Amino acid sequence: MSITQINHDADHTIILDPKDYQVAWIAPLEIEAKAAMYLLDEQHRGRFPVSRGDEYVYRAGSMAGHNIIIVTLPAGQEYGVGSAAALASQVKKFFPNLWFGLLVGVAAGLPNLSCVPMRDIRLGDVLVGLPVGENAGLVPYDLGKETEDGFQPLRLGHSLAMTEPIVRSAIGSIKLEAPYDTEIFLPYYEKIRDCEHATGTFDDPGQDDDNLFQACDNGHEEIVERPRRSKSGYQRARVWYGPIGSGDKLMKNAEKRDGLRDRYGIIGLEMEAAGIMNRIPVGVIRGVCNYGDRHTNKKWQPYAAAMAASYARALLDEIPSSDRSAEITKDPHKPCYYIPLPRNTRFTGRAAILDALEEKFFGPDLSQKVALVGLGGIGKTQIALRFAYQMKEKRPDYSIFWVPVLNNETIERAYADIAKELRLQKSSGDKDMKDLVCQYLSSDEAGKWLLIVDNVDDQELVIGSDEKSGLEGYLPQNENGISLFTTRSGHVAGDIAQPDVIEIEQMDVEEARILLEKSLIQKQLLKDEAAVIELLTHLTFLPLAITQAASYLNQTKAPIRTYLDLLRHTEDNGMAILEREFGDNTRYRGSRNAIGTTWIASFHQIQKSSQLAIDLLSFMSCIEPKAIPQSILPDAKPDELEWAIGTLCSYSFLVRRKDSDVFDMHSLVHTVTRGWLRKKDLERRVSNGVIRPPPCSKVPCSRR
Incomplete structure (x- = not known):
């Protein structure tokens, strides 16, 4: 030039x-x-x-x-x-x-x-x-x-x-x-x-x-x-x-x-x-x-x-x-960006997590891989998205790339789009675009970059199979690059980024209230403060559930108490509402946004690796969700039982109480699991003893 x-x-x-x-x-x-x-x-x-x-x-x-x-x-x-x-x-x-x-x-x-x-x-x-x-x-x-x-x-x-x-x-x-x-x-x-x-x-x-x-x-x-x-x-x-x-x-x-x-x-x-x-x-x-x-x-x-x-x-x-045209070469110091989701203007709070990410990547330890792990719908993607745009503003010398791991097609498409942004051209010797992008980002020529790999839940997509290589073979390694992963699975998070794993906790009351306010069209609904707190508490301050509730209220113009009554009236009503899809341009097009379908997708992922974990989840959905002692769980080999419990805990469906063998099941997960079992006509089979507690156990019954 x-x-x-x-x-x-x-x-x-x-x-x-x-x-x-x-x-x-x-x-x-x-x-x-x-x-x-x-x-x-x-x-x-x-x-x-x-x-x-x-x-x-x-x-x-x-x-x-x-x-x-x-x-x-x-x-x-x-x-x-x-x-x-x-x-x-x-x-x-x-x-x-x-x-x-x-x-x-x-x-x-x-x-x-x-x-x-x-x-x-x-x-x-x-x-x-x-x-x-x-x-x-x-x-x-x-x-x-x-x-x-x-x-x-x-x-x-x-x-x-x-x-x-x-x-x-x-x-x-x-x-x-x-x-x-x-x-x-x-x-x-x-x-x-x-x-x-x-x-x-x-x-x-x-x-x-x-x-x-x-x-x-x-x-x-x-x-x-x-x-x-x-x-x-x-x-x-x-x-x-x-x-x-x-x-x-x-x-x-x-x-x-x-x-x-x-x-x-x-x-x-x-x-x-x-x-x-x-x-x-x-x-x-x-x-x-x-x-x-x-x-x-x-x-x-x-x-x-x-x-x-x-x-x-x-x-x-x-x-x-x-x-x-070929004579004009790209400025090697100019960053490239591939962030397929727009900035979320409703994003609220999470300052401590964003600060923790900044400390992990740019603090004394200079971590190169960090994983965000938490329950589906708790806001991992939105936190990663906020961090991406924050990096773009605060550290303009970094290129930023994003790979959604929803399925093989979204991975292939993301790598192809990243290759376009980098103006990489495939030659006859290259196997595919993933190879090309990986090789380039692993080179000194790539400069500084942040790679966000979102929704790393399916281990087969990561590790691969006999027929197809997994994503892990195409993740670049470069001292100038940093990678952020999001996953619902604690096992996956540990495999990828141990010990640099950040567990996402629920929002506090004020963060949840502000998110609801930002998401509602009819701000006057917030005047019923008692109903607002009841709703947020019932939804366990879960961001996706709050956004879903706001979408329902925006469409129906119903009062908050009406929505609460529908959730509480019967489990069928509650499940139907939790599975109701809604539009959200800060989530992937074509993906399922409802909290119910999000968790059911996780059930299927768990089922691939541990049928016992699904059996335990099914059993616990038929009893009260709080203070569940391990002693009443169905018999299984000790190592298999511990692994199954650990799997459910890693997805945040169960929480082990400190220094004990007593567990709490997330209340909305309890509702969704029961609805899922009903759809599969499994509830009676579970309740009637295909998965049966010991005869002497006194099991608290869940409300039917």
Whole structure:
């Protein structure tokens, strides 16, 4: 990379060379440029040299090995063909080695539900400009001349330059995957979905706010009834390929919109491409944010901009980078971040644990591996997440990476995403991305890093099997690196990080109350202080249970005492509520969030290694959960019994009282276990003596 450093006193300014950049990413709106910036693999530090007459500031970076510039229209400048033409002229002049451009942003979608096949375009869908039959990929419907037969556009757009062949070829490559082409770029959208812009995030506003109005013969409009799409996966959004109309005015008339659609066969309307195409032959990629009628608003712009940007990012993956792009090397001292979960703004307390982590890693002992262990739902992931963002702020010289160990697929995906962040490319000699990432992070070149390995509960995933290697073979070792593990299993924690294991205790009353307050929409519910304390006590101050309760109260708008009554009324009610799933963007998408299903997953993990532990848990769920003497437990070999009890204690389902053989079972675990047994039709079998206490024992009976 050709750079010059200018020293103004102690201030060093890096001057970037325009000759090094070959791809122009034109994003006319600020929200469109913001989405593009989040998708950069690396942002190049420095500025381009400007002089009088230069009207635009460019942001530089790299994507998929390409050196690109991102440019947007200045705030307050009028949008349209003329402004876009002026911008394109300066970009073309300023960057002499420009190879191709992408015009990426939002547009109006033009559904046609009467054509065959039906074109059911929805808000958030992606439009890609491509020629179809006699129609060019771009139709400048405002540019042309008046004739005796009416206004005629410029040869249906054929006077405009064509998109560069390499871009059309890359579009064709993605189009071959239709209708699954969304799966190619949705991972990029997921990466920026929860990123923040000036007024919120890039999240999907939801199909309830997606209304298409049809123009009627009487001049009125009516809502068109359309079936809902699937909420997730490739079926939620679609990519549409075809000609896109470009004009100088924002369309807000359903009748005129339909006329343009039917006359020119266009799939969307936008306002800049006709001014850019003859200067920079761009690929036009647009996210649908409205339907070109009077109901247009800005609510859908962030989501639509992010979807278009994600498609454009995937498009760059299809185009091999030029030799000059390869010349610019990554700043070896610039940290990388892969944290797939957003910052949790509701996070509360836990200062002592965060301080303990800081002391473990950066105190006198300089521990390289630390494990957080505790009951499922006690907040291990959220503590690790808080520590990650705290590290990002306090220790900016550290790269931070995150691997969720939910299953083999999440491990593979995380390592692949980390490799992308590090810009590591697999060669024929590499077995897989996990090898590549492990080797790199184990080298001096990697610098300082923090690796968070979350949810290390399944020992088979860690150790591996005869058919598949486990995660432990791909954990990097480097004196400059530190690793934080979270697990529900004390056995796993000890194997990984002994003696640097931090046991997570329950929240105190004030921490739990603040968490409930932050999670509730209706703050007036907190006025019933007695009910609040009763609820928190019943939930044993467990963060996940509190968040789940708040979600229920937010949805039903019920008083706290009503929720308490439901929990207490019958075990069936209580179990149903504890298993009710809820949305939470600080937890993994597709994972089960409810406290009941979280613990049942742990039951299955325990069952793999100790059936006796499950038998003991089942037995204890049929008696009172407090003050359980070991003497009443079913007979078993002493070593097997101790191991089974230790397993339940390691998952925090049981707590051994100090210096005794008396145990307490977590009250909510007691409820969930009984519900689990009922579902499996095991309760009667357990109670009737398949797992039977000694005949002489006096066992306190649990409330039925």
